[in-house]
Amino acid sequence: xxxxxxxxxxxxxxxxxxxxxxxxxxxxxxxxxxxxxxxxxxxxxxxxxxxxxxxxxxxxxxxxxxxxxxxxxxxxxxxxxxxxxxxxxxxxxxxxxxxxxxxxxxxxxxxxxxxxxxxxxxxxxxxxxxxxxxxxxxxxxxxxxxxxxxxxxxxxxxxxxxxxxxxxxxxxxxxxxxxxxxxxxxxxxxxxxxxxxxxxxxxxxxxxxxxxxxxxxxxxxxxxxxxxxxxxxxxxxxxxxxxxxxxxxxxxxxxxxxxxxxxxxxxxxxxxxxxxxxxxxxxxxxxxxxxxxxxxxxxxxxxxxxxxxxxxxxxxxxxxxxxxxxxxxxxxxxxxxxxxxxxxxxxxxxxxxxxxxxxxxxxxxxxxxxxxxxxxxxxxxxxxxxxxxxxxxx
Ligand code: ADP
Ligand code: MG
Numbered sequence: 464x465x466x467x468x469x470x471x472x473x474x475x476x477x478x479x480x481x482x483x484x485x486x487x488x489x490x491x492x493x494x495x496x497x498x499x500x501x502x503x504x505x506x507x508x509x510x511x512x513x514x515x516x517x518x519x520x521x522x523x524x525x526x527x528x529x530x531x532x533x534x535x536x537x538x539x540x541x542x543x544x545x546x547x548x549x550x551x552x553x554x555x556x557x558x559x560x561x562x563x564x565x566x567x568x569x570x571x572x573x574x575x576x577x578x579x580x581x582x583x584x585x586x587x588x589x590x591x592x593x594x595x596x597x598x599x600x601x602x603x604x605x606x607x608x609x610x611x612x613x614x615x616x617x618x619x620x621x622x623x624x625x626x627x628x629x630x631x632x633x634x635x636x637x638x639x640x641x642x643x644x645x646x647x648x649x650x651x652x653x654x655x656x657x658x659x660x661x662x663x664x665x666x667x668x669x670x671x672x673x674x675x676x677x678x679x680x681x682x683x684x685x686x687x688x689x690x691x692x693x694x695x696x697x698x699x700x701x702x703x704x705x706x707x708x709x710x711x712x713x714x715x716x717x718x719x720x721x722x723x724x725x726x727x728x729x730x731x732x733x734x735x736x737x738x739x740x741x742x743x744x745x746x747x748x749x750x751x752x753x754x755x756x757x758x759x760x761x762x763x764x765x766x767x768x769x770x771x772x773x774x775x776x777x778x779x780x781x782x783x784x785x786x787x788x789x790x791x792x793x794x795x796x797x798x799x800x801x802x803x804x805x806x807x808x809x810x811x812x813x814x815x816x817x818x819x820x821x822x823x824x825x826x827x828x829x830x831x832x833x834x835x836x837x838x839x840x841x842x843x844x845x846x847x848x849x850x851x852x853x854x855x856x857x
Contacts, residue, residue: 598625
């Protein structure tokens, strides 16, 4: 068993909590604050115990100066302060004398949020590369390290694995809940077990199918992942996205598991990746020229419903269409409805799928909505998560 935050005496200790405050932002406006809300329990616990709470989180990816402006954590500090009902001191520095001074002046119960850890990724990837000196420096600012960022636990970064290598460490309440829920429902899932995989991060996710297909009874595919399989079958996708590097992989999966892998039969599309243009419906075999398919259609929903409604366990990752656009939210909404009607244990993993489930009002209808995408997928594949492995045992 891993140590948890409950196993430490926190009073007057400097405690780094690695939270996952990686929320979608548009020009500084938070589009979905679920990850902040899910992080509150651990932070409040540390405050109540009289810790000096130092919060670290990444936000987006930083490959340029421009990315820094886009992915500034400051707006998150304001929302965090509202949710905690407490002042949150924001350090614009990820290291240096200003940050050190702020921490020196902290009193028990104070909270500091440090600027985006991935500012340390430009110009050299120190955070994502788990730079030893950076990890040691951050560790030097605290007495105890708590990993509560489930969504990055599959990464070997300075702000999780690096700091944990240099300090007494435990997991927070969110990580504890994620491990319990994903472990309980998906380690030995009750069959029929259906996996739904869709979305756009094709190359990151497609290989997981090789593992999940051996555990699940059926895998229903949508989005760019389905497209890659359809293309491999020789279907002309016109302008739709797919991953050309994984056509051979898709073919090999279809050769072995064609009865388990269920693909869309129709879809809604558009002439470009935009909302508000004319919506074009077609069978998948008959996509008109210059059209990209951006959602599944009613025949696919009907086909998928047979599998979903007779399932006992479902793991769902990735929106079935471009559900951020009004014109293409149909498929994702319909799948949410079917999931609720199925009565199955439903686990949702994936940033965008979780956002959609919450936005459509289904958060409390599902057994668990994970804050992690890649981390949830790797966990249910049975892989070890470095951010968890490094935490001390009880
Ligand atoms: P998650 O965050 O749930 O793991 P991804 O990040 O893989 O999911 O994919 C989410 C994105 O996939 C969404 O922004 C959605 O617009 C996009 N998407 C879904 N279907 C399609 C499609 N057919 N074509 C292009 N993009 C799609
Ligand atoms: Mg995503």
